[in-house]
Amino acid sequence: MKQVFKRPAVLRDEEFAYCPGCGHSLVHRLLAEVIDELGIAGRSIAVPATGCARLLPQYLDLDLGEAPRGLGLSVASGLKRLLGDHVVFAYQGEGDLAALGAGQALHAANQGEPITVIYVNNGLLAQSGGQMAPTTPPGTVTATTPRGREGATHGAPLDLSAALAQTAGSAYVARVALASPELIAQAKAALAKAFAVQIQGQGFSLVEVLAPCPEHLHLEPLEALAWSAGELAQRFPLGVLKDIPGNGEES
Amino acid sequence: MSKQLLSGAQALAEGALAAGCRHYFGCPLSPQSQVGDYLAQRLPQVGGSFVQVPSEPAALGMLLGAAMAGARVLTSSSSPGLSLIQEGISHLAALELPVVIADFARSGPGLGNDHPAQSDYFQATRGGGHGDYRSLVLAPDSVQELCDLTIRAFDLADTYRNPVLLLADGLLAGLKEPVELPRPIDPAALPAKDWALGNRGERPGRTLTSYYPEPKFLENHNYKLVRKYDAVTRDQVDWQSHEAGDARLVVVAYGSAARIARGAIARLRERGLKVGLFRPITLWPFPAKPLKELCRVVRHLLVVELNAGQMVEDVRLAVAGRAQVNLYARPGGVLPSPDQVAHRISHYYHQARLHEQDQGPGRGGGR
Numbered sequence: 001m002k003q004v005f006k007r008p009a010v011l012r013d014e015e016f017a018y019c020p021g022c023g024h025s026l027v028h029r030l031l032a033e034v035i036d037e038l039g040i041a042g043r044s045i046a047v048p049a050t051g052c053a054r055l056l057p058q059y060l061d062l063d064l065g066e067a068p069r070g071l072g073l074s075v076a077s078g079l080k081r082l083l084g085d086h087v088v089f090a091y092q093g094e095g096d097l098a099a100l101g102a103g104q105a106l107h108a109a110n111q112g113e114p115i116t117v118i119y120v121n122n123g124l125l126a127q128s129g130g131q132m133a134p135t136t137p138p139g140t141v142t143a144t145t146p147r148g149r150e151g152a153t154h155g156a157p158l159d160l161s162a163a164l165a166q167t168a169g170s171a172y173v174a175r176v177a178l179a180s181p182e183l184i185a186q187a188k189a190a191l192a193k194a195f196a197v198q199i200q201g202q203g204f205s206l207v208e209v210l211a212p213c214p215e216h217l218h219l220e221p222l223e224a225l226a227w228s229a230g231e232l233a234q235r236f237p238l239g240v241l242k243d244i245p246g247n248g249e250e251s
Numbered sequence: 252m253s254k255q256l257l258s259g260a261q262a263l264a265e266g267a268l269a270a271g272c273r274h275y276f277g278c279p280l281s282p283q284s285q286v287g288d289y290l291a292q293r294l295p296q297v298g299g300s301f302v303q304v305p306s307e308p309a310a311l312g313m314l315l316g317a318a319m320a321g322a323r324v325l326t327s328s329s330s331p332g333l334s335l336i337q338e339g340i341s342h343l344a345a346l347e348l349p350v351v352i353a354d355f356a357r358s359g360p361g362l363g364n365d366h367p368a369q370s371d372y373f374q375a376t377r378g379g380g381h382g383d384y385r386s387l388v389l390a391p392d393s394v395q396e397l398c399d400l401t402i403r404a405f406d407l408a409d410t411y412r413n414p415v416l417l418l419a420d421g422l423l424a425g426l427k428e429p430v431e432l433p434r435p436i437d438p439a440a441l442p443a444k445d446w447a448l449g450n451r452g453e454r455p456g457r458t459l460t461s462y463y464p465e466p467k468f469l470e471n472h473n474y475k476l477v478r479k480y481d482a483v484t485r486d487q488v489d490w491q492s493h494e495a496g497d498a499r500l501v502v503v504a505y506g507s508a509a510r511i512a513r514g515a516i517a518r519l520r521e522r523g524l525k526v527g528l529f530r531p532i533t534l535w536p537f538p539a540k541p542l543k544e545l546c547r548v549v550r551h552l553l554v555v556e557l558n559a560g561q562m563v564e565d566v567r568l569a570v571a572g573r574a575q576v577n578l579y580a581r582p583g584g585v586l587p588s589p590d591q592v593a594h595r596i597s598h599y600y601h602q603a604r605l606h607e608q609d610q611g612p613g614r615g616g617g618r
Binding site: 010041042043045047048054057060061062063064065066067068070071072073074075076077078079080081082083086103104107 | 274276304308311312316317318320338339346449451
């Protein structure tokens, strides 16, 4: 009988501790599948950061080096400078990358650091308990915006990926979501492409994943999934934001 | 090997290269920008990498990553830059990553100025970051010693898997002195680090983390760090004494303050005053035991610091009342002259009637 489905080798046989309906477990699985398919488990290094993403080492059988809040891309760059033949990727949420880490992100992208960023944007700070994030859409009720996010106080959501796409050193920037099998397949393809861009040495690559956080949106899992690809995606349109010539071609 | 005339900034760089360091990440900040200027030329000559980064935290992040990969890595900055990376130093200590950080301190608080000062003694020795951790702190007082201690710093960092700080100031960064360069180490000959990331092959994945969700596990990790710090305190204390053998008053000073104190002591010795110097070379671990030992015979100490009085607290803790501890403190980047320091020493010397001990038995209140 032909095997059509199995646990990826780098995905540890552990039950996810994430909340029901959380997007992280799905992103972890897609990452594991891509790493398996590219055959890069032996030379991949992940840089997990703070927030819910700090749990990554429990689930991926890879070399992992934790970064302080905001410093994921610098840590990844330092690793990559020393281990140029490795695939180095940072895994950060919006409360990390788009807040304290935004300055680092701009410079890392602009310098064309040949690293990959998995940027999980669920529109609020999850691990600290559902507060406003830099990417929270206007009007959204969170623990710290009880009347909804108001532009006069907190400004508009920050589209960090769009800013990074404008820098000279970014090679591939894409935004994906997880709300349907088609979107999940696109998300996986974007992850594979981002790694391929790094392996090719084309420059900085980033995949922003619009992910659901039902726990802190106070929604049912399916409603949260729809919100991430609906209300959140209205602010952060899905698609390829940057793809320089030569990406994905045989080198 | 013949001597070369080098500035402190160059001696740090050459010491790092001799120690097998091939990677420097940092950004310019007075009064130590020459370190980067020099390494930007030197590192490519030896197949290394110099990266100017936009901020000190970015440098610290790259240092973290490069150290995780097992390399000997260096950054340097000055006081405000060190303030910016205190969180990162806490992470380095928690992750047990060996790196060397040179701090050519300037005067604070705030922007202050870039004149030499020792007002970051607390920041360096107490650790400005969060959590129970320690950084080893080495305090050179000459360009040669800066070079030599840089090599020792890399060895200590690797031995104990801990960040090591070199604490100097702007005086030493710019000062030029003849330096005998040590024999360079081939980085490829350094022992492999069996905890480093990368080149995994078939072994299981390895995680470097400071996240311990279980309190008991975190406590065990902290106890492990404490045992390491105890071993460092037991084995790595270093100091130098000068003219202390027959001294009745001993000056306690490190770095630039010790240089000035030596000039003062030479002047006073010519006048027959029995004064000496105790110079901590490791600020953490502080040489508490040898200083306490010295106070079996010396009852009067004068701490000379280029700050408002910081190391004096460690001195008082060390001697625990065995000696009278006085302080001559100059904050703000003003370097006192050897004559000014001599005047202070002389003042305390005569106030304590130490000169009367020369008069023989039956005088000076003896019974």
